[in-house]
Every structure is written in structure tokens, then in C-alpha cells.
Amino acid sequence: MSQETMSLFSPQLAARLDALVEKYPRRRSALVPMLLYAQDEVGYLSDAVVAEVAARIGITELEVRNVATYYSMLRFKPAGKYNVQVCTNISCMLRGGYEILERFQQELGIGPKGVTADGLFSLEEVECIGACCWAPAIQVNYDFHDELKPELVPGIVDSYRGKAQAEGGSSHA
């Protein structure tokens, strides 16, 4: 897809994807990183994102969906502006990961896979995020918070709320 055609993506992302498809011997090898970058920018894999990625690689939308649905980190519905990912794998679980998850549920008023009404937070339970040494740990978008205790949760939530207010606006970009 040339730069001139209408793209959903920012010029920077479009350029990055253009480079990516040329990088591999087969264009479709770029599919997973493309989906990940597109999701980071758009927030989720909308029908339009799927269609554009398919067109950029030259495969069918069905093929894009076949791959994308395999990965739990790729999503088809919008997440909150801050996606709270609570690890409940073995180290985190032993050190109280489920209490953390429960506290987030109370604090945000949503269950796993839920999004708050203001679109600010979403919550999900994830597999190991590689922070076992500092368990229990969570990841909010790409930020880590570790060695947590349930009583630290409100502070984390508040800090992101403050951050959102500072940026002016509560809904998703």
C-alpha cells in the first residue's frame, strides 16, 4: 500500500509498517508485529485495521483474523486508556496475585475483561509478565508495578486518574 492512499494509521506508523513488510522473505511474516503496532496506536484491532493490514500484506482478512485470534494479547474490542494487566501465574499467585486482582475489581468496579464506563481503565488477568522476582506484579500498558500489596492498588489507580486529568480528557484518545 502506498503512502498516498488513505490510511488509518499515522504517517510514522504507516512508514514503519511499509518497512516491516519488506524486511522478511515473505510479506506475511510481518503480520504479528504489524498487528501489535497497529493495536498500540489504534487501541484495538478494528475491522478497518484488519482490512488495512490484510491489504498491506496482500492476504485475505480471514487470514489476518486466523492469526490474530490465536494471540490473547491482540484484542478486537477497545480496552481502556490504561489497560491493567494483573499476573496470576505461579510466582504472583503464591505472593497474592489474586488479592491484587480482586482489589482492582473493587476499586474499578469492573470484572476481568471489563472496561470502566469512562473508558479510562480496563482490567485483565494475564499470564507471566516476566517479573517473578518482584511478584506480585502488574503491567499497566507498558509500565510495570511490582512487589504489590492490595493496599497499594488505590494509589496506583489514583496516579493514572491524575495523569489522565493532567492530559485533559478522560476518554480514550
Added chain:
Amino acid sequence: MADVTFTVNGKKLTAPAGTLLIEACRKAGIEIPAFCYYPGLSLQAACRMCLVRQEKVPKLQTACTTPVAEGQVFITDSEEIAQARKATIQLLLGNHPLDCPVCDAGGECELQDMTFKYGAGESLYADAKNHREEQQWSPAVYYDRPRCILCYRCTRMCGEGMDVWALGIQNRGVRAAITPNGRGAGGEQAWLDCEQCGMCIDVCPVGALTSGSYRYKTRPWEMNHVSTVCTHCADGCKVTLGVRQSNDGSEIIRADNRDKSGINGDFLCAKGRFGFDFVESPERLAKPLLRNAEGKLEPATWEQALRRAASKLKEVRDTRGGGAIGVIGSNHTTNEENYLLQKLARTVLGTNNIDHQRTTDYAAFAAALAGHTGKAASLREAATAPAILLVGGNPTEEHPLLAWQLRTNVRLNRARLYIANAKTIKLERQARAVQTLPEGGYAKLAAYLEEGASDFSKAVAGEESLLVIFGQEFRGADVKALVNWGLKRGNVRFAFLGDYANSRGAADMGLLPDRLPGYVPVSEPGAFAEEYPGLPGTAGRTLPEMIEAAAAGELGALLVVGANPAANRGLDRAALKNTFVIVVDILLTETAALADVVLPAASLYEKTGTLTNTFGDVQMVSKAADRAGVKPDFEILVRLAGAMGADARQLVPFGAGGMTADLGQSRGASAGEADRHAVWLAANNLEPKLSPFDPLAMLDEIERLVPGYRMDRMNLLGGNDVPTEPGLSPASSLVGAAPIVPAHNGLFTSGTLGKHCTALKNLAEHQAREMAEAVAK
């Protein structure tokens, strides 16, 4: 590759190096079970059923991905392997519902067979099975998700085999499911947007994909299976019809070709697989009809109808001569019927006014090949030829089997496909080189290839051997020019594409006003005329000329057999004011509605005989279904001639060796053995033809009198396709332009038959909706 020797279960086997173990074992009669492995498709190794023990390898290996090499030692059958397979089945049955008593596949399910064999009858899982509602993806395809064992056969068949890529697998693990490409009108419902060939249903080893026309209709073991030939396009796929007793005969319930016999193997398109319901169309004729004093068609007995038709034909012949009678034959009737029809016209009615709705200029093809034997290609060659030049035509739409053969050949044998076409066709995706022709460029194609100036023509010229397949765009002199180019070039074989199941047979059998059977000109007659002296010596009227003659009041009677010129050749009531019309057909067509006498015929699925596909391959048609009230065209024609006072023995050479035959008393032929019995009779020089209504009685005469039709009879009766030789037709010149009107039937249309197939109409509507959705997006 060189042969290697390896050991399986203590037995030495030999196979070419690189052969997959599962194939090598199957050839040697050692069965290795597999769900995901399917010959011809890419390897998946998903099901783990084909596990075998290989010496010196720590873990069990999948036989479907193990190429054999010198000195390997395998065990394919042991306690350990049985246990491994049993464990696999237990996992597969974890969510698989045990609804076998109502499942379509029950009784012919590979999972059921394996469970029976390896005995995983007891479930070790305490959890409830995951249930999902079944989905309808199209009028033809239903998906029952919990039954699916994720073997990927359907996705590979659809993608690699059909080049449609409409099926995928989404999600993972226990949530993984087959997903179609479309999302329907509401946006969320799963819909299939594809060619609706039903191959996915066919290859499904379990009952996950089921067919709209077959599901919940019967149990597999309640059907009888009859192997015959599809009645739609001119490729001549072999089709196995599942039939069952019904109130008025026996009905067709299913069409497939799971035994992989014939030219097509297991391939069938939507028409072959679902397009058989015209036999029970409400417009299907079940009684002869006569036009009464008020001008309305009303039911009559066969005697009344035949007497009226015969007396009128006789009267016109005796008072106005044979020239006042016209005969229009069919593209769907058998060779025997076509031969009989032209014989009836020429020897009994005394006229050369005989034609059919020509869709391809086969006469020009025969004239171009005259004297050059061994130049006509069988359809089988499309799957094996190293290089193919496809000129014109659109096989994907109009010749699905040919398209399948070409795709398979390119995929498995790396055949080189060259395409020259005025339009863009889908097969270009498989082509090595494509040449787009200007409108009318076909006439100049031979000169263009000869010139060899472009890369395309150089590439074609560089091929050592070439299979040239050309479409209906070619007529008369253009056919000659292309064939001459090929003959000059050398090492070329040809095929010419036509439209209907027996279009080629109709032309070969002489349903032409200027040609006797085998394209022998009426002016220079050969064997046929010698055997039947006194034939009319001048060319008769073509179909359009007959219609003109009728309008001018010059045609006293018109006999139309299995054709519908009122729908597509402009025949109308006004033109027929002074013509007595007799129509023999299976349906109350537009033409039948104009007739004075209508005789109800058996469809191709309800009779015996032979057909010739557009490649000249002859195949046996066997009677599968049955319908009360109808008669095969063959019998109708013999009865009609008989009612005119003609000698049936002159018309049909039956009972030549006396009136005795072994009808099975010596070996107790029972139901289902008839075909083999025929082979046995022939081998023992016995005479099975005791009746003038036996179409096979005509086969001897066809072989004797039609140039090019000397066939390998044992192979033919054994259910195989046998080639004919158009090169044996006499050299002759073509007179005038032949009235050729290609039908250009697509995936869901089939002339008049297609209009009466509810299944095909539903598929066409579904695909039209999908198309509209896609455009709206």
C-alpha cells in the same frame, strides 16, 4: 527418485526415496490411520493418529511427515502404538458429542471407525462437554462446531485445492473453530462467500461440515450407490449417487465421488454435488400430454400419445416428404439416443433436417484434426501435462473440473500454464505467463504464436510438449488455424471446450444436418450410408433454418428431443402455427408448452448409456434413480418408430445372436452386480441385448459405423473413461458458418436444467447477496 528399501513390521518394502511412509505403507496394504493427512494436500501433522515407532528414534513419529530412506525400520502396529492412538481419540472425544445416532456421518465417520478399532469407548473426562449451536454458512454448508476435530482438511481443500481460501481456523486450543470468510448481512453471522463446491463437506472425516441437501435425510446404509456421470457441464465428472426407495420410484439423496474413481477423483463442483433436484421439480413431466380441442395440454396414455405423434409424422412424410420434417436433438441425452435419433430421422423420417443446440464448433475441430491421429487430449492429461496453453474460455466458471486439474497440476507437478485470453480469468493466479488478447484477437493468435516475437510466444515455443486447450471463442477457420499451428509445431495435443454433458456426443453422433455420425459429410457418405442405403443425399436444415422454415409454413412436423429452442433459440408459438410439434423432455419446458404431443422422458440419472465429454472421453452412465411414468428417450424413440410401422430390428440391432442370454442364472447375479455381470457376459461372448429398448445394443453399431468410436469396451463397462479419436473422421471442408451459440453456464447455472434446480438457484442467490455485500463495503 531412486528406490530405497526399508522395513515395516518386519516386512521389507521398496518405494522411491522421499515417499511419505504413510503412502508407502498404504500402497503395500498396511493401513495407517490418519485424519489430517489427505493425499494431494499439504502436510499438517495435526491429528497424531498416524504415529509409528521408528527404530533408533526416541519418540513416536508421524507417518504422514516421515519420508522413507534406505534401511529404516518401522513398527506401525503394536501395543504401544494402539495405546497412543487410543489416547489421541480420547482427547478428540473430549468435546466431541456422541450424537452419532443422529449425525449425518454416522456409519461412514472416520472418527467412529477409529474409536471402534482402538476402543476409546469410555470417556475419562468428568467435565461437561462444550456445546455450541450449529451454524448455517450457506444454503449448502452447515457447521456443527463441537463435532469438528480440527484436522484442517477443509481449510486446505478450500485454499490449496480450490484456490478460494474461504475457510480458516480462529482462536486456539479448546476454543479453536473453523471460520468462514463472510460475515453476512447483519455483519456478525458467519457466512461462506465461495464457489460453494462442497469439497469441504466431502473431505470432512466426521460430521462437522454437513450438506444442506443431504443433512438429516437418511442414514448412509439406507442408500444404494450408483456410479454414473454428471448431467451438467461438458467435463463429465463421475458422480456416485446415493439413492433410496421412494413412493414413485427411487430418489436421489446425495451426490459425491468418495471412491475417487473416474477422471475427477473426489472432485465435484456445486452443480455435480447439489444440482440433482431437477429430477423432482414440480415441472417434471410424469404423463404424456396431448393438446386437446380447446388447445390445452391434457394428460393422455402412452398409446394415445405415441399413436397421435406417429400418425402425424407418417402423414407429413408420406404426403410432403421427409424435407417437411425437422428434428432437434439434445446436449443431454446419451450417445446411443443421439445415434438412434439421427438414424430415425435419416432412415425412417427420411430427412437430414436434424440439428441440436450447438454450443461449440466440434465439426470444425474434427475437420481440422482429420487424418492426424493421436492429437486429441483426454481430460486426464490436464492433470499431468508438463505445459498447457489455455486459449480463451474460463474454466473456473465453466469447466470446474478442468480448472481443478490445472491447479492441481501446477501445484503438485509444477506444470507451466500459459494463458491467452481477451478477459481476465481466475486461473491466471496459477499461470506462468499471461497474454491479454484484444477483442477478436483469437483469429490472429496462431499467427502471433508462429511469429514468436513476444516473451509469451517464445516461452510457449520453448516448451517441448504442449497441451493446447481452447474455448468456444474459436469457430471454423480459427480452429483450423490454431490446430494447424500446433500440428506444424509438433508434440502438441488438443482439446476443445464445449458446454453441456453430451454436446460433444451430439455432434459426434451426427445430430448435424450436413454430417452423418463421425462427421462424415452427407454428400460423401461412408460406412453408415453403405449399411443403410437410401439416405437423403443433400444437407438438411440447421436449427435456425428449421425455425425459419416453420415460420414460412414449410415444416409439417417438428420433433424436439431434450432441447429448449423456445427458451434460447427464438422458437415461438407464431412460428409453429402450421407445424405439428412433438417434444420429448423431462420437464415442461417453454418448448414443451408449445407442443402438440409431449412425451415424458427419463433424465440422465434415470437411464443407461454412454456420454462423451468435451475432451472426447466416453463414459458409462448407469441408471440410478427411477421415476414412475417416464421412459428413457431411447425407448420412446423406438416406440415412436414402431408406431410409424418401422422395423425395430432395423433400428436397434438387438438379439442378433438369438434370443437367449445368460441373465445371471449361471452365477446368481444379485442387486448391485449388474455392471460386473455385463463385463462377464461380454468376456464370455454372450449376448445381453434381448430388447430393442436396451441402449447398449446400439454400442456395437456405434463402434462399427462411427469413425473414431472404436473403444476399449472392457474398460468402458468397468466404469472407466475411454478416449475416442477425432483424427479418424474423414477430411472434409466446412460449408458456411455453423450456428454456434455458447451457453456460458457458470458455477450455478446449467441451461434449462439449472432453472429447475432449487439447490442451484439458492446458491446463486446466496452468492449474489454476498457479492452485493462486498460491493457495499
